[in-house]
Amino acid sequence: MLIYFLKKIIAYPKITLxxxxxxxxxxxxxxxxxQIDASADSLLLEDDKDLKIFREISKDYKSDDFLIIAFKPKDLDPFSKQSLEKLKKxxxxxxxxxxxxxxxxxINAPLLQSNDQADLKELIKNIPNITFKDINLSKAKNEILNSPFYKNNIISKDGTTTALIIYLNxxxxxxxxxxxxxKANQLQKEKYQNQxxxxxxxxxxxxxxxxxQIKHIMQxxxxxxxxLYISGISLIAEDMISYIKDxxxxxxxxxxxxxxxxxxxxxxxxxxVFLPLFICFISLSSASGVFALLGFKITVISSNYVALILIITLSVVIHLITHFIECSNKFPHxxxxxxxxxxxxxxxxxxxxxxxxxxxxxxxxxxxxxxPIIKLGIMMSIGISLSLVLSYLFLGSILVLLKPKNYSKKEFKFNFLNFCAKSSLNxxxxxxxxxxxxxxxxLAGISFLRxxxxxxxYFKDGSEIKKGLLLIDTKLGGTLPLDIIIKFKDNSKFQNNDNLDSFENEFEALSNEKTYWFNAKKIRIxxxxxxxxxxxxxxxxxxxLNSLLTLGKNINDGKDLDDFALAFLNxxxxxxxxxxxxxxxxxxxxNELRFTMRIVDSDPNLxxxxxxxxxxxxxNDLxxxxxxxxQIAGVMVLYNNMLQSLFSSQFNTLIFVILVIFILFILIFKDLKFSIIALVVNIIPISVVFALMGILNIPLDMMxxxxxxxxxxxxVDDAIHYIYRFKQTIKNKNIKEAILNTHNSIGSxxxxxxxxxxxxxxVMMSSNFIPTIYFGALTIFVMILLLLGSLFLLPSLLITFKKNQ
Known part of the structure; x- marks a missing residue:
């Protein structure tokens, strides 16, 4: 069937092409x-139970989408006349x-301690801010710097940096x-996902x-x-799209x-030069079309599909061209x-x-x-399958149409290949x-992997996105959001008690109204x-809520707000x-309280x-x-869940690959020893790379x-090609000749x-995304080790195996 198909390609090259x-x-x-997708959801575990909790909390507390602009004036005093004027504009x-x-x-932060109005009821009718005519600027500055709501949020502890929080619609x-x-069933979910x-x-x-428009204002x-530095989920997503495109x-x-x-x-x-590049890029563009038809989106992780498809397609084409040149020189007529x-x-x-x-x-x-990692796997499987088919179709048709010529060999490689072969022999x-x-x-290094x-x-030093994140992280209270929800047992609802007289029942009912939800127990907690x-x-x-209690105490002559005062404010x-x-x-x-905090994500000890x-x-002990x-929830929990899943995912993917490839080796080579040798030659270099990551403290990430x-x-492609050629060569030659012949043919x-x-x-090392840079560098290192394994260790094991037979 294959011969018939290939003969048709060669017999009708123009039609095929x-x-x-x-x-x-x-x-x-x-x-x-x-399309490109750089949303936060693209980095989350879709079936994460904490994701559902996070979305519920966001809905219950109406969490807003916001951006933060950090403003650090040259004089390091946001309250100077010049800085305030600029901030107003x-x-x-x-x-x-x-x-x-x-x-x-x-500029518009409510101030409750910076004027002479002592009556709380009157004050909240017309709450002043720093721009008010009669405001005491010195008091206003002191209140903002020490306010439980503003300190570490819109003003840094040292008072040198302030923030503008922009709430989007x-x-x-x-x-x-x-x-x-x-809420939908499985069939309806797809409909809603499309919407x-x-x-x-x-x-x-x-x-x-x-x-x-906001960036233009900043400029x-x-x-x-x-x-001025800007940060926020929307901005990061938008910048990531630019990074991916770049x-x-x-x-x-x-x-x-x-x-x-x-x-x-x-x-x-x-x-x-042109033929392999043509096949590579036509394969890439065709695969991209398939991905678009299937509704896949390009994320930070899957953006590497461009380089991966080009690389893998080229490796197929190089093997075909190398063998074609070898056959052409062997049978010139x-x-x-x-x-x-x-x-x-x-x-x-x-x-x-x-x-x-x-x-x-x-x-x-x-x-x-x-x-996104799952999608990368599916996309690449489709892409490289298409590449193999297109490589055969284009090479089979174009080479027939090209004028035959003599092909020279570059001899430098054989010195190196002979050295590898002789090292394996001697x-x-x-x-x-x-x-x-x-x-x-x-074995030692992998134990340090984290x-x-x-x-x-994740971003390069000196990039605007990292400058903004670092400034907010270190000066304005952190960047990684975390929530704690404290839920009270629902035992305070009024139930009519015949043992209580009518006055007591009326009082109990009144205490359960929303206005009187606050009590001493909740305040204490x-x-x-x-x-x-x-x-x-x-x-x-x-x-x-304690931030409001602290604020209330400050404006109440140092006296704590009681539950009635809180009810009044409510x-x-x-x-x-x-x-x-x-x-x-x-x-x-x-019947719950929420504590919102931000974690200092850049702390190296975290x-x-x-x-x-x-x-x-x-x-829970407290x-x-x-x-x-x-209940602990928030972006930090979701991010940590993703990180922790990497360990189990790494184990699962590696075990799956090893088992399936080992079975495939047995089917290909029909020999258990050959299969074990091929597996060992690939596992050792990959293990060394992960050990190096552990020793150098390079964390395991989504790339x-x-x-x-x-x-x-x-x-394993190298091992397959090498062993396949070795098995053919050893039939007619002794082991030394077989190794030398295999090195000088398939080795090239x-x-x-x-x-x-x-x-x-x-080329991945030119990325704006640090995990991609690490991915490129580490993969280069492992590919060098795999090549050395195929040229030194693999033939050595084959010689030992053959001698011991």
């Missing part, structure tokens, strides 16, 4: 519709910006669609317009030594240049059609098995439980000793928890101030998982006699988790493909 090209152009057209411009609901800064429709999706996607696409336009005021562009152009030089260096023929057919047939099985093992490597990523003890030491290093990672450190959180390491800003605070001072921390309908476990244990339940599966999938293809793969992954 035109038909295949037309098919690829149609698919490539759809690639223009491929910035504040006003931001309030008039597109899609901005409101802005909170020291809430996306009510998205919340409604998400709510409907989670959510359409809505998010339209919202992206609104968000981009808003962000562009107008970023002069005379004053520094990476895709750089990957494409850099790979064209590097691979063109490499191909010419290998083959010394322009046709074998043979018809070109026969040479091409012999090449395609000879490489059919090893190429198929090589792509199959690479697919298995990528498909193992479905066990990661992280949506110095196996040294190779085994180095392998043993590498194995010991791997998943701890700071989101701030609030103070106790808040004080504990403020003294907890790594916690920056803490806000809760009833009489203006809505604008109630939205900031009370509603985010109290949910009377659900161990997120241990911190959360310790926080949960200590809070409240064990208070008849309440504790490096894919290294094992990808490297294993690509790396391994050398070419490995160099191309290394060059391909090197």
């Amino acid at each position: 035109i038909g295949t090209l037309a098919f690829c152009i149609i698919l490539s057209f759809f690639s223009l519709k491929l 910035i504040h006003k411009d931001l309030e008039n910006s597109y899609n901005v609901e409101r802005v909170l800064s020291i 809430p996306d009510l429709k998205l919340n409604q669609l998400l709510d409907q999706k989670y 959510i996607q359409e809505h998010q696409n339209s919202q992206k336009i609104i968000t981009k317009k808003s962000l562009d 107008n005021y970023q002069k005379n030594g004053d520094e 990476d895709l562009l750089i990957y494409g152009f850099a790979l064209i240049l590097l691979l063109s030089l490499a191909l010419y260096y290998f083959f010394r023929s322009l046709r074998f 043979a018809k070109i059609q026969n040479v091409i057919l012999a090449t395609l047939l000879a490489k059919a099985k090893p190429s198929f098995y090589a792509i199959l093992t690479t697919m298995i490597g990528f498909l193992s990523l479905v066990f990661s439980n992280i949506e 110095h196996r003890k040294l190779i085994y000793t180095l392998t043993f030491l590498a194995s010991i290093f791997a 998943v701890e990672n700071s989101f701030v450190n 609030v103070k106790k928890i808040h004080q504990y959180l403020e003294n907890k390491p790594y916690i920056g800003s803490v806000l809760s 009833e009489n605070l203006p809505n604008d101030f109630k939205k900031d001072l009370l509603s985010p921390f109290v949910n009377i309908d659900k 161990r997120r998982n241990e911190f959360l476990k310790e926080l949960n244990k200590e809070l 409240l064990k006699n208070d008849d309440v339940s504790v 490096s988790i894919t290294i094992a599966a990808i490297s294993m999938g690509i790396g 293809a391994l050398y070419y493909t490995s160099i191309s793969i290394i060059l391909g992954f090197s």
Whole structure:
């Protein structure tokens, strides 16, 4: 069947070429519709139970989408006349910006201690701010610097940096669609997901317009030594889209240049520069069209598909071209059609098995439980399958149509390949000793591997996004949000008691009304928890009902607010101030309190998982006699869940790859010893890389988790090609001749493909995203080790195995 198919390709090259090209152009057209997704949801575990809790809390407490602009004046005094004037203008411009609901800064922050109005009831009717005519500026500055609501939120502890919090118009429709999706059955969920996607696409336009306008305002005021930095979920998502687009562009152009030089260096023929590049890029554009048709989106992680598809496609093409040149030189007078057919047939099985093992490597990523990693695995499996088919169709047709010529060989490689072969023949003890030491290093180093990672450190030093995140993280109370929900047992609802007289029943009913929900017990619990959180390491800003209690005490001559005073504030605070001072921390309908805090994410000593476990244990111990339940939630919990899943995911993907590839080896080689040898040669280099990560304190992240599966999938290709050729050669030659012959034939293809793969992954080191840079560097290192394993350790093991037979 395969021979018949290949003969048809070679017999009708023009029809094959035109038909295949037309098919690829149609698919490539759809690639223009491929979308980029840099939302926070793309980095979360979709089936995470904490995600549902987080969304419920966001809905109950109406969490707003906001941005933070940090303003650091040149004179380091935000309260100077010049700084306040500039802040007023910035504040006003931001309030008039597109899609901005409101802005909170020291300009409009409510001040309750900075005038002579002593009566609380009168004061809250007309709460002043720093711009009021009769305000005492010295008192206002002191109040803002010491306010429980403003310190570490809109003003730094040292008073040198202030923040403008920009609240964007809430996306009510998205919340409604998400709510409907989670209540729907499995069939309806897809419908709602499509609606959510359409809505998010339209919202992206609104968000981009808003962000562009805000950035333009910042540029107008970023002069005379004053520094302004912006941060926020919407901004990070928008910047990530720009980063992904830049990476895709750089990957494409850099790979064209590097691979063109490499191909010419290998083959010394322009046709074998343009032909492989043409096949690579037509395969890439066709695969992109397929991804668009399937509704896949490009994330930070899957943006690497560009380099990966180009690299893997090129490795297939290089193996085919190398064998074609070898056959052409071996049979110079043979018809070109026969040479091409012999090449395609000879490489059919090893190429198929090589792509199959690479697919298995990528498909193992479905066990990661992280949506973008799963999508990368599926996308790459589809992409490289398409690449194999297109490589055969285009090479089979184009080589027939090209004018035959003599192909020269680049002889430099054979010195190196001969050295590798002779080392395997004569110095196996040294190779085994180095392998043993590498194995010991791997076992020791892997124990230091960790998943701890700071989101701030995902970005390059000096980038605007990192500058903003670091300033807010270190000066304005942290960047990683965390919530604690304290739920009281629902035992306070009024039930009629015949043993109580009518007056007591009436009093009990009255005490259960919302107005009188506050009581001494709740106030005591609030103070106790808040004080504990403020003294907890790594916690920056803490806000809760206690913040209002502290504020009330300050304006009440140092006297604590009682439950009646709180009830009064609940009833009489203006809505604008109630939205900031009370509603985010109290949910009377659900009988619960909320504590919001931000964690200093950039602290190098922070161990997120241990911190959360310790926080949960200590809070439960603290409240064990208070008849309440504790729930920890927020972005930090979701981020930590993703990080912790990496360990189990790494184990699952690696075990899956090893087992399936081992079974495949047995089917390919039909020999248990060959299969074990091929597996060992690939496992040791990958283990060394993970050990190196542990020793160098490079954390396992959402990119490096894919290294094992990808490297294993690509790396076994070398072992398959080498052993496949060795088994054919050993039939007619002694072991020494077989090793030398295999090295000087298939070894050159391994050398070419490995160099191309290394060059391909090197472009990732130009990324704006630190995990991508690590991924590129570590994959280069593992590919070098895999090449050395195939050229030194693999033949050594084959010699030992054959001698012991």
